[in-house]
Each structure stands twice: as C-alpha cells, then as structure tokens.
Amino acid sequence: MSPDALIAHFVGASALILVAAHTAGWTARKLGQPYIVGQLLAGTALGPSLLGSVAPGAYETLFPEHIGTALSGFAQFALVVFLFAVGYELDLKLLGDRARTAVMVALASFLVPMAVGSGGALLFWDELRALGMPRDPSPSTVLFAGIALSVTAVPVLTAIVRENGLARTVPGVVAMSAAGLLDVVCWTVLAGALMEDGDDHTPGWAWRAVIAAVFVAVMFLVAQPLLRRLLWRPQVEPSLRMTLLIGFALGSSWVTHSLGLHVIFGALLAGVVTPRERDGTLDPDLLRPLNDISGLLLPFFFVVSGQAVALNGIGVAGWFAVLVVTALAVTAKIGSGVAAARIGGLDRHDARTVGILMSARGLTELIALNAGLQAGLLSERLYSVLVFMALATTLFTQPLLLLTRRPAERRGHRPADRAAPSPAAPPEDDARTTPVGDSR
Numbered sequence: 001m002s003p004d005a006l007i008a009h010f011v012g013a014s015a016l017i018l019v020a021a022h023t024a025g026w027t028a029r030k031l032g033q034p035y036i037v038g039q040l041l042a043g044t045a046l047g048p049s050l051l052g053s054v055a056p057g058a059y060e061t062l063f064p065e066h067i068g069t070a071l072s073g074f075a076q077f078a079l080v081v082f083l084f085a086v087g088y089e090l091d092l093k094l095l096g097d098r099a100r101t102a103v104m105v106a107l108a109s110f111l112v113p114m115a116v117g118s119g120g121a122l123l124f125w126d127e128l129r130a131l132g133m134p135r136d137p138s139p140s141t142v143l144f145a146g147i148a149l150s151v152t153a154v155p156v157l158t159a160i161v162r163e164n165g166l167a168r169t170v171p172g173v174v175a176m177s178a179a180g181l182l183d184v185v186c187w188t189v190l191a192g193a194l195m196e197d198g199d200d201h202t203p204g205w206a207w208r209a210v211i212a213a214v215f216v217a218v219m220f221l222v223a224q225p226l227l228r229r230l231l232w233r234p235q236v237e238p239s240l241r242m243t244l245l246i247g248f249a250l251g252s253s254w255v256t257h258s259l260g261l262h263v264i265f266g267a268l269l270a271g272v273v274t275p276r277e278r279d280g281t282l283d284p285d286l287l288r289p290l291n292d293i294s295g296l297l298l299p300f301f302f303v304v305s306g307q308a309v310a311l312n313g314i315g316v317a318g319w320f321a322v323l324v325v326t327a328l329a330v331t332a333k334i335g336s337g338v339a340a341a342r343i344g345g346l347d348r349h350d351a352r353t354v355g356i357l358m359s360a361r362g363l364t365e366l367i368a369l370n371a372g373l374q375a376g377l378l379s380e381r382l383y384s385v386l387v388f389m390a391l392a393t394t395l396f397t398q399p400l401l402l403l404t405r406r407p408a409e410r411r412g413h414r415p416a417d418r419a420a421p422s423p424a425a426p427p428e429d430d431a432r433t434t435p436v437g438d439s440r
Contacts, residue, residue: 006066006067006070009062009064009066009067010067010070010071012062013062013063013067013071014074014300016046016062017043017046017299017300017303018296018299020042020045020046020299021038021039021042021043021298021299021302021303022039022299023038023042024038024039024041024042024045025037025038025039025042026038028041032398033395033398034156034159034160034362034394034398035159036155036156036159036298036362036363036394037362037391037394037395039298039299039302040302040306040362040363040366040391040394041391042299042302042303043299043301043302043303043304043305043306044302044306044309044387045306046062046063046303046306047303047306047307047308047309048307049306049309063307068307071300071303071304072304074297074300075297075300075301075303075304075305076263076301077250077297078293078294078297078298078300078301079263079264079267079298079301079367080246080249080250080253080263080264080266080267081246081249081267081290081293081294081297082267082294082298082363083264083267083268083271083367084245084246084249084267084268084270084271084274084290085271085287085290085291085294086154086155086183086268086271087267087268087269087270087271087272087274088271088272088274088276088282088286088287088290089271089282089287090180090183090184090271090272099177100344101174101340101341101344101345101346102173102174102177102178102181102344103178103181104340104341104343104344105174105175105178105337105340105341105344105354105358106177106178106179106181106182106185107340108336108337108339108340109150109152109178109182109333109336109337109340109358110150110182110185110186111336112332112333112335112336113146113149113150113329113332113333113336114146114147114149114150114189115146116146116149116328116332117145117146117147117148117149117150117328117332118142118143118145118146120145120328121137121141121142121145121146122137122142125137127317127321128382130317131317131318131321131379131381131382131385132379132380132381132382133378133379133382138377140193140194140375140377141377143189143192143193144190144193144372144377144378147186147189147190147193147368147372148365148368148369148372148386148389149325149328149329149332149333150182150186151182151186151361151364151365151368152178152179152182152183152186152333152358152359152360152361152364153179153360153361153362153363153364153365153394154176154179154180154183154364155362155363155364156360156361156362156363156364156394156397157175157176157179157357157358157360158176160357160360160397160398160401161175161176161357164398164401166353166357169350170346170350171341171346171350171351171353171354171357172353172357174341174344174346174350174354175337175353175354175357175358178337178354178358179357179358182358183364186368187264187265187268190368190371191212191261191265193372193377194260194261194262194371194372194375194377195208195209195212195260195261208259208260208261211259212256212259212261215255215256215259216269219252219269219270219273220273223248223273224273224274224275227245227248227273227274227275228275231244231245231275232275232277232278238283238285238286239289241283241285241286242285242286242289242290245270245274245286246290248270248274249266249267249270249271251266251270252266252267252269252270253265253266253267253270254266256269262371262374262375264367264371298363301366301367301370302366305366305369305370305387308370308373308380308383308384309383309384309387314381314384314385315381318381318384318385321382321385322385322388322389322392325385325386325389326388326389326392326393329359329361329389329393330359330393330396333355333358333359333393334352334355334356334358334359334400335355336355336358337351337354337355337356337357337358337359338351338352338354338355339351341354341355349404352404353401353404356397356400356401356404357397357401359393359396359397359400360393360394360397361389361390361393361394362390362394365386365390365393366387366390369383369386369387369390
C-alpha cells in the first residue's frame with residue numbers, strides 16, 4: 001500500500017471512529033447511561049466480532065492491517081493525556097472528616113474482590129484453561145485476576161455522582177474519595193504484577209523495581225519543584241504550559257515503558273507530580289484542554305481495545321464465564337463497600353449507595369485489561385469475557401442506584417442535590433442531605 005493510500009485509509013477510518021463513538025456516547029447519555037458506555041459499545045461494534053462478521057469486506061477496507069500501528073499510536077497518546085489529567089485531579093484531601101470511612105471502604109473494596117478474583121482463578125483454573133490460559137498459573141496471572149475484580153473507574157463514578165446530584169452528599173464524597181484511594185492501590189499492585197513479566201531486553205524485576213523507585217523519587221524531589229519554578233511563572237502562557245506538560249507526560253510514559261511497565265504508569269505519575277496553583281486548586285487553563293483532547297481521542301483506544309474482543313470465539317463456556325465473573329464482581333464490590341460503609345457509621349441507605357457506586361468499572365477497567373493483554377497475562381478469550389464484565393457492571397450501576405433511591409423518595413426524602421440540611425440532625429443521620437463540599 002502506498003503512503004498516500006495509507007494516509008487516506010487512516011483519515012477515513014478516523015472519521016468513522018470519531019463520529020460513531022461520539023454519537024453512541026450521546027445516545028447512551030440520553031438513555032441515562034454514562035457517555036463512555038456508548039463509546040465502548042461503538043468501539044466493540046467496529047471490531048472484527050460485529051462489523052467484521054456482518055460486513056467483512058467493509059471491515060477490511062476500513063481497518064486494514066497497515067493502519068493498525070497508527071491507530072494504536074493515537075490510542076496510546078489518548079491514554080497518556082487522559083491518565084495525566086486523572087493523576088493531576090487526584091486529591092486525597094477530599095477525605096476530610098470522613099477519612100476513616102473512606103479508607104475502610106477503599107480497603108474493603110480492594111481486599112475482598114482481590115481475594116475473590118485471585119481465589120477464583122486458582123479454584124477454577126481448569127475452566128480458565130478452556131478459555132486459552134496456560135497450563136499452570138503464574139503469580140502475576142493470579143494477582144491480575146484479583147485486580148480485574150478490584151478496579152473502580154473514577155471517571156465513570158464521578159460522572160454518575162454528578163448526574164445523580166450526589167456530589168455534595170456524604171455517600172457521594174465517601175465513594176469518590178474511596179475510589180481515589182483505591183485507584184492508587186490498584187495501579188501500584190498492577191505495576192507489581194506487570195513488573196514480573198519483562199522481556200529479554202529489560203532488566204530483571206528486582207532491578208526494575210529499584211530503578212522505578214529511583215524514578216519516582218526523582219519525579220517528586222526534582223521534577224515537581226523544577227516544573228513549578230519554570231512553568232508557574234506569570235509570563236508563561238497557558239497554552240505553552242499545557243504543551244510542555246503533555247511532553248513531560250509522554251517522556252515519563254516512555255521511561256516506564258522502557259522499564260517493562262505500561263505507559264499508563266508514567267502518565268499517572270506525571271499527573272500526580274504536576275504542581276497545582278498556589279492555593280492548591282486545579283489550573284482550569286490546563287485541565288480543560290486536557291479533558292477536551294482526551295475526550296476527542298479516547299474513541300481510538302476503544303476501537304483498538306475492541307479489535308481484541310472476539311464474540312465469535314467466546315463459545316458457551318465463555319458466556320457462562322461472563323455470567324459467573326459478573327456476578328462475582330458485582331457481589332464482591334457492592335457487598336464489601338456496603339459492609340465497610342456501615343462499619344464506618346453510614347446508615348443503610350447511604351451504605352448501599354456507596355457500595356453500588358464502587359461497582360462502576362468502565363474505562364479504568366478497560367485500561368487495566370488492555371495492559372494485561374499486552375503483557376500476556378490474559379488470553380484473548382478471557383480478555384473478551386472480562387471486557388463484557390466491565391461493560392455489564394458499568395451498565396448496572398445507574399439502574400441499581402435508582403432502585404436504592406426509590407424507597408427513600410417514597411418515604412418523603414427529596415433528592416440529595418435539592419434537600420436542605422437539618423441543623424439539628426447529627427451528620428450520620430442527615431447523610432442523604434448534608435452538603436460536605438465540592439467533589440472536586
């Protein structure tokens with residue numbers, strides 16, 4: 001294929017990806033689902049399982065193998081920008097006077113699903129072998145199975161919290177704070193799981209762990225103050241600051257990739273060490289364009305991820321595994337979240353709300369699964385099973401949340417975003433209506 005033809009194919013495929021993904025996202029939002037659910041469905045539909053089966057000729061014309069590298073490059077760039085923004089927004093100071101409850105929810109939402117996922121992988125390894133997994137499980141594979149059930153998608157959770165008017169309520173803030181803590185734990189454990197699986201061109205895991213620790217220290221002790229001194233001066237234009245910081249995130253991603261890790265870790269780390277404003281607030285001139293860029297380009301990631309989803313190859317055993325894994329994922333997440341929230345002092349209604357919110361997975365789960373697939377920790381059939389689990393748990397979140405709110409509304413409670421606090425009521429009893437600060 002000539003360079004001109006290759007460019008033409010890429011331009012045409014990009015037009016289809018952007019229009020289809022954002023149209024599907026808009027439709028999903030109209031149906032009461034997160035925007036990202038529609039984009040994920042569109043990415044899967046444009047893959048070989050649906051478009052490739054219904055119109056194989058059109059699929060080959062739109063997505064020839066020659067443009068695969070370009071699509072993957074755009075997908076990785078979108079991931080870097082998105083996770084850089086996620087790291088920049090991460091703020092554990094939101095915990096406030098609910099710190100103990102949020103920490104308990106985060107730990108329970110990690111430990112219980114981790115035990116269920118890892119234990120289930122060991123217990124049902126023969127069944128997983130039927131889905132293309134190797135003869136014997138490795139420690140990294142077992143650990144990754146637990147991570148797959150432990151992840152909570154902060155972006156999707158944030159969208160659901162805001163759309164349901166929970167951003168200024170105790171359950172909303174507890175869930176978002178716990179999800180932020182959980183994100184840190186899950187990415188750290190995922191880095192450890194991927195650290196073991198290097199190739200012949202990377203040092204052993206011990207050396208890589210040491211180098212990674214040194215790199216993290218350099219980022220916090222050297223890069224962070226240097227960025228503040230160079231880029232947070234009045235004469236630096238916001239557009240130049242954003243451009244240089246994206247370059248910084250790409251460079252950090254290249255370093256972690258060179259260590260045998262995924263680019264996602266470098267992007268997250270770059271966002272975490274990026275300085276905030278002097279008063280501790282986020283820089284809107286930086287965050288707004290970052291979200292715009294990642295929102296525009298993330299459909300490329302969904303399409304690239306959808307290329308590996310093999311509906312035709314799942315089989316009866318695979319669909320049964322989807323049901324079992326989804327049931328385990330929902331039960332472990334909601335059950336652990338509800339129990340921890342109740343122990344932390346929330347009433348039954350708010351505890352149920354927290355547990356359901358913690359079950360949302362979406363994009364963060366898909367990123368982790370994609371990293372596991374690239375590292376060889378998942379077979380393509382098991383990857384497909386877990387993608388459908390991620391989609392199902394995300395789809396269930398909004399309906400379950402509405403079901404838990406209806407009894408309270410029937411008893412006369414107003415929606416959380418419109419209720420007025422009662423000054424005489426103690427904080428725990430008024431958790432549905434007490435404003436506790438902006439969720440950001």
